[in-house]
Amino acid sequence: MADKRTYADRREELIRAVAKRRRKIKTLAIEYKGGACQVCGYHKYQGALDLHHANGKKEFGIGDKGYTRSWEKVKAELDKCVLVRANCHREIEGGVTQLSAERRIEKRGEFGETL
Numbered sequence: 761m762a763d764k765r766t767y768a769d770r771r772e773e774l775i776r777a778v779a780k781r782r783r784k785i786k787t788l789a790i791e792y793k794g795g796a797c798q799v800c801g802y803h804k805y806q807g808a809l810d811l812h813h814a815n816g817k818k819e820f821g822i823g824d825k826g827y828t829r830s831w832e833k834v835k836a837e838l839d840k841c842v843l844v845r846a847n848c849h850r851e852i853e854g855g856v857t858q859l860s861a862e863r864r865i866e867k868r869g870e871f872g873e874t875l
């Protein structure tokens with residue numbers, strides 16, 4: 761029984777430590793990505809900012825496993841992401857908002873356009 765309690769305490773402690781680390785890494789990540797939404801420039805509240813994986817389906821595990829990784833790994837991942845406000849993120853996902861230059865370059869390659 762004593763073991764169980766110790767385990768629970770340790771678990772609580774761990775959860776708190778992980779949460780603290782996540783917040784810190786999120787702050788670093790947001791700074792690293794320029795601190796503002798890359799679509800509209802929003803920067804009021806970091807909790808409203810998401811990381812969108814620019815080149816595929818895979819989303820950065822925000823507030824998830826993603827933030828328990830080492831900063832070097834996070835940074836490598838961040839290089840493939842764009843920082844966007846949650847609202848803008850939804851719009852990108854929904855195809856209503858186009859992402860910056862990167863996407864257009866891709867399209868140009870695809871269709872041979874000079875736009």
Ligand SMILES: [Zn+2]
Nearest residue numbers: 797800845848
């Ligand atoms: Zn935005």
